[in-house]
Amino acid sequence: TPWRATVLTLFPDMFPGPLGVSLAGRALAGALWALEARDIRASATDKHRSVDDTPAGGGPGMVLRADVLAAAIDAAAIAPDRPRLLMSPRGRPLTQTHVAELAAGPGPLIVCGRFEGIDQRVIEARGLEEVSIGDYVLSGGEIAAMALIDACVRLLPGVMGKLASGTEESFSEGLLEYPQYTRPQEFEGRQIPEILISGDHAKVAAWRLAQSEALTAARRPDLWAGRTGQKAAPRRTKN
Numbered sequence: 001t002p003w004r005a006t007v008l009t010l011f012p013d014m015f016p017g018p019l020g021v022s023l024a025g026r027a028l029a030g031a032l033w034a035l036e037a038r039d040i041r042a043s044a045t046d047k048h049r050s051v052d053d054t055p056a057g058g059g060p061g062m063v064l065r066a067d068v069l070a071a072a073i074d075a076a077a078i079a080p081d082r083p084r085l086l087m088s089p090r091g092r093p094l095t096q097t098h099v100a101e102l103a104a105g106p107g108p109l110i111v112c113g114r115f116e117g118i119d120q121r122v123i124e125a126r127g128l129e130e131v132s133i134g135d136y137v138l139s140g141g142e143i144a145a146m147a148l149i150d151a152c153v154r155l156l157p158g159v160m161g162k163l164a165s166g167t168e169e170s171f172s173e174g175l176l177e178y179p180q181y182t183r184p185q186e187f188e189g190r191q192i193p194e195i196l197i198s199g200d201h202a203k204v205a206a207w208r209l210a211q212s213e214a215l216t217a218a219r220r221p222d223l224w225a226g227r228t229g230q231k232a233a234p235r236r237t238k239n
């Protein structure tokens with residue numbers, strides 16, 4: 001059975017969305033992974049099919065009901081070894097390491113939050129692990145779930161071929177990607193760096209590493225400081 005993402009959402013029509021095209025979409029059509037988007041509203045019980053209610057203690061907005069979401073999670077009948085995630089801006093920041101772990105497993109159940117939040121008791125009672133894709137607030141968890149799924153799918157066997165490990169390498173090692181160039185040789189007066197057309201593979205590799213290090217030090221001091229096997233500080237670049 002291939003890697004599977006089971007998504008619980010109030011907007012199942014948003015899926016597969018961008019996951020249905022390009023790399024992820026081709027892999028989906030080729031059954032290299034599976035996507036199941038389930039409507040939380042299908043687990044509503046009252047005659048109005050209501051899924052949310054006003055927050056206890058007052059305040060703005062609406063809160064997703066614990067009983068409805070718990071019923072939706074239970075109805076998904078997830079194998080016990082699958083991670084149960086809740087997309088939320090207050091969650092653990094998603095990293096490439098976490099993505100690689102999720103891609104190596106059976107694939108997660110992902111709950112997409114909406115409204116002002118979801119009842120805390122269902123987070124605890126169903127053991128949901130909160131995950132954030134960054135320090136900004138989306139209007140719901142769906143786009144965050146798509147980002148997480150996309151990052152996992154490109155790591156699955158057969159999805160990217162041998163390119164995957166190579167492209168992954170620099171970020172997984174805590175470095176930003178070096179700049180890339182292709183034809184034409186001159187663009188609006190700007191040349192491709194000469195070393196890249198020298199044919200000297202060792203020099204090319206050294207140049208790229210130096211570029212990656214300089215970019216990382218300049219743009220991401222947090223990544224640069226945390227890097228293992230750190231070398232001497234590189235010269236700064238533009239940007």
Ligand code: ADE
Binds near residue numbers: 133140
């Ligand atoms: N839902 C809303 N904002 C989010 C974020 N930054 N990460 C994950 N889920 C979210």
